[in-house]
Amino acid sequence: MTKGVFFMTPLTDDAVAEATGLGMSAVFVAPENLDPDLGRRLAHDGLEIYLVKDVFQGEAWWTRYPDCRPVGRDGEPMEIAAGWYHGVCPTHPGFREELLQEFDRLLDYEFVSGINLNFLRFPGYWEAARGRESLLEGCTCQRCRSLYGGEPVGPDWERWKAAQIAEFARQIVALRDGKPHRTPIGLHMVPWDDERYAGARPGALGQDLSLLNPLLDYYSPMCHFGLQDQPPTWVGDMTRWTATATGKPVVPVVQAMEVSDDDFAIALPMATAAPSDGAIVFTWEFAKDQPGKRSTLTAAYSA
Numbered sequence: 100m101t102k103g104v105f106f107m108t109p110l111t112d113d114a115v116a117e118a119t120g121l122g123m124s125a126v127f128v129a130p131e132n133l134d135p136d137l138g139r140r141l142a143h144d145g146l147e148i149y150l151v152k153d154v155f156q157g158e159a160w161w162t163r164y165p166d167c168r169p170v171g172r173d174g175e176p177m178e179i180a181a182g183w184y185h186g187v188c189p190t191h192p193g194f195r196e197e198l199l200q201e202f203d204r205l206l207d208y209e210f211v212s213g214i215n216l217n218f219l220r221f222p223g224y225w226e227a228a229r230g231r232e233s234l235l236e237g238c239t240c241q242r243c244r245s246l247y248g249g250e251p252v253g254p255d256w257e258r259w260k261a262a263q264i265a266e267f268a269r270q271i272v273a274l275r276d277g278k279p280h281r282t283p284i285g286l287h288m289v290p291w292d293d294e295r296y297a298g299a300r301p302g303a304l305g306q307d308l309s310l311l312n313p314l315l316d317y318y319s320p321m322c323h324f325g326l327q328d329q330p331p332t333w334v335g336d337m338t339r340w341t342a343t344a345t346g347k348p349v350v351p352v353v354q355a356m357e358v359s360d361d362d363f364a365i366a367l368p369m370a371t372a373a374p375s376d377g378a379i380v381f382t383w384e385f386a387k388d389q390p391g392k393r394s395t396l397t398a399a400y401s402a
Contacts, residue, residue, distance in 0.1 A: 101377025186222025
């Protein structure tokens with residue numbers, strides 16, 4: 100079982116030692132927060148190291164490529180959501196080329212147990228969405244319109260968006276397949292079934308599992324039950340749905356921030372129960388100083 104913890108801040112020996120003392124056996128961390136030498140040493144000592152790499156998101160991209168900033172249906176550039184979310188237009192060629200170069204470099208890390216693709220979708224702040232009408236949906240910039248060749252509405256537009264996302268994932272997998280070692284590739288998945296909000300994940304966001312499933316090795320649905328106004332038992336529901344829908348290993352992400360100790364104590368065992376292949380506590384920084392959450396983590400990961 101993958102007994103994972105996500106680290107938002109740069110990984111250190113002290114943080115790893117504290118988390119492994121609670122039963123953690125797998126680190127999930129952004130590449131910019133991991134020193135490769137530390138990663139190699141930790142992997143040599145038996146720890147699983149997973150990279151969580153942002154795809155179509157990032158403030159730095161807006162600065163580097165101003166025209167990668169998504170354009171809404173009102174013709175205005177997309178605003179920053181929640182003070183941090185900077186969606187990126189998936190069709191920007193310069194951005195795509197540079198990002199693929201980054202993946203090519205990361206796929207050379209033989210000590211990595213897997214790479215989770217995060218924000219592999221058209222722009223949209225799903226965490227606050229309670230329906231399609233409240234979802235920052237996609238990008239309708241002139242480049243997207245020209246590539247699509249029509250008005251950006253309707254089922255054909257949604258299928259086109261999903262095809263763009265799947266094609267980029269295919270390019271990442273092709274890079275991986277050209278390496279001497281095979282790094283598993285997973286998806287930080289928007290935690291909605293295919294029908295949620297009138298098919299908002301495969302349609303509005305272009306994250307279509309029917310296209311992505313042949314390319315991916317495992318899934319990590321982001322079961323932020325508090326942000327989605329769901330009971331903690333929903334974590335188990337989402338885990339089971341993902342396993343059934345994909346037939347692939349599922350390692351769900353479990354929200355630890357801004358939820359009660361009691362709800363977390365229900366959610367984490369739900370995440371690790373069959374058919375799950377483990378769990379990822381999100382995040383270490385929100386769990387480490389709360390005795391109740393530490394106790395739940397230890398109980399779940401030491402079993």
